[in-house]
Amino acid sequence: MLLRVTPLRYNEDSNFPLVSMRSLSPVVWSEGMYLGPHHFQAQNRYFEDSIRFATSALWFENSGLVGGEIHAEALENGTIALLHARGVFPDGLVFHMPESDPLPAPRPMGDLFPPTRDKVTIFLAVPARKPNGLNCALDEREAGEARFLAETRTLHDETTGRDEKSVRLGRKNIRLLLDTEPSGGLVTLPVARVMRSGSGRFLPDPSFIPPCVQLSASARLMSMLGRLIEILEERSAEFSLAGGERPSFSTQELARFWFLHTINAALAPLRHLYYSKRGHPEELFVEMSRLGGALCTFALESHPRDLPVYDHQRLGECFDALDLHIRRHLEMIIPTNCLKIPLKAEEKYFYSGEVRDQRCLGRSTWVFAVGDGGGEAEVISKTPLLVKICSRAFVPELVKRALPGFSLTHLQTPPSAIATRPGTQYFSISKSGPCWDHIVKTRQVGVYVPGEFAEPEVELLVVIDS
Known part of the structure; x- marks a missing residue:
């Protein structure tokens, strides 16, 4: 198979100088020669054009x-x-x-x-x-x-x-x-x-993104990347196996693992670009395109050929289209209006979680899910009385002083966005008072589940209002 090599052509609308204008010949110095301004000017042009030629050959879109x-x-x-x-x-x-x-x-x-x-x-x-x-x-x-x-x-x-x-x-x-x-x-x-x-x-x-050679030059690019990382971290937490949970390797489970692999493989390089801030926009576009192409696997009517191409002079247009493609395909897999705040066990009976998605603090419904293998009526009756939910810093004080946290109300029918599990009861959380104000401020949630629950399985879910 022969590859056709297309000669390099310059865009007539671009500001790049013609190749013939570059001076890549050094001045020849010899003893006894008469020195004039022309010699030093020609030598200076040789240095400048050589550097420009080398950088343009080694790095893509270096302006x-x-x-x-x-x-x-x-x-x-x-x-x-x-x-x-x-x-x-x-x-x-x-x-x-x-x-x-x-x-x-x-x-x-x-x-x-x-x-x-x-x-x-x-x-x-x-x-x-x-x-x-x-x-x-x-x-x-x-x-x-x-x-x-x-x-x-x-x-x-x-x-x-x-x-x-x-x-x-x-x-x-x-x-x-x-x-x-x-x-x-x-x-x-x-x-x-x-x-x-x-x-x-x-x-x-x-919404404007100027041509740039570092991500930090555009607040919009950094904001877009930060938001995408938050969404991916949330999806990763939702699809990860809970502690002690064993995979069943069913068809649905395998699809879940592949989707989790797609997210986690993209998350690490995107986090690096976000925290280093010195990457070229094309590096970010490559990583986002890799994620966007992988997500096409989970959509029947989508193909990587439909992804936008990189355009250094129109970064806003190509990044907007790629970001929209990724978010839409993430929504195809799991509705984004139901988010999970991952809870991790700290001390005995105490759990904590971080609110990573800003939407959780806006118009939303918070739901606490608990199951302990006991009787349904018992869980429904004792959860509002014994479980305390507040900001992470306030929960230990509430337990010491025997004060209540958020008011919990049992839901006979949980919101349709929640994928319910057998043996689990769901309670709505009243978002008001000092507890809510402190969660908004710190973005840290604390949960206390006392020993009356033998082997509790707890979840904190947030349904975003459409």
Whole structure:
């Protein structure tokens, strides 16, 4: 089988320079040669283009933001300005503002935001390097089309720490640009999207994900990843075998194990990306695509070919589609409106659990399930009197002072979202009072089941209101 190799072609709409513009030939130095600015400029271009060529060959999509933040107060007053930004332009020019490079001048939004549009994209822009033209302006009045502007700084001799000299350095001629303005001759990098509210005020669009080379550059990507990890951890807890439970290896049990394997295999690398925060968005997209493709196994009308492809210039669109695919397929396997808060035994008679899913603290119904192999009537009567449920920190004090926790009411018919088990009784939990307030604050739940229950099997379930 022969593989066809397609020649590399550059997107006409991209900001990548043509290969012919790169200078990959070093200057030849020889004794007695006359030195002029051209020699050092050519050597500098050789170093820059060699580094750019190597990084673009070794790493995929190596341009974008490393971090950045819009001045929110200025935007509310109709002006777009940056607090800080750092990253790499598509042609390889790096920037770190304001630490190494000055922030671009703020721009008023009023006259540049068309009344017919509700969103405008904001770019960082810098003049492209001209192979045979002016790239550094000595006079600020000529800085319009120049890539750099010469400015004088006083530097010390690094060997002696003395001997100050005035040295002219090139300041990057970076500016803010809106997508309503012409961008000819400029290299641009999207940094934000601004939308107009119903009252006419300007606000940053929270759904926008700029091209970036680190996950931490986008609060939206980090939020999406954190939410996905919470859901996967919840599913993993729901499908894991309870302590002492033995697998039956039935057909249904095998499907359960495969689904649990799919979740746990994805959870570990996703957690690493979330806590390291330095991964490239493509790394996250690969892990999410692997999970999305595996979940297609459990859906009859789904195939990995339908998954979105990675688009570095439209990260919001491709990540939104992939995230929606994953969450929908997780719901196909088990309804997401019934969640389980895993309880672990701490001391004798005491259990604790962590509320990982934020939805549990919103509009929801909490249900306590208990079974001990005793008589049904006995369990129904003694559970509301003896079992105490509150925040983890409060339960020991309630036991010491013989005070009640949440009020428990037996449910003759549990909510339909709950998969009931024979021999188990279900009780609704009243979410009110200091116990609930402290659970919302700490996200920690405590349960006390006294010795009157011989071998209790307890569960804490949450049904999310639709």
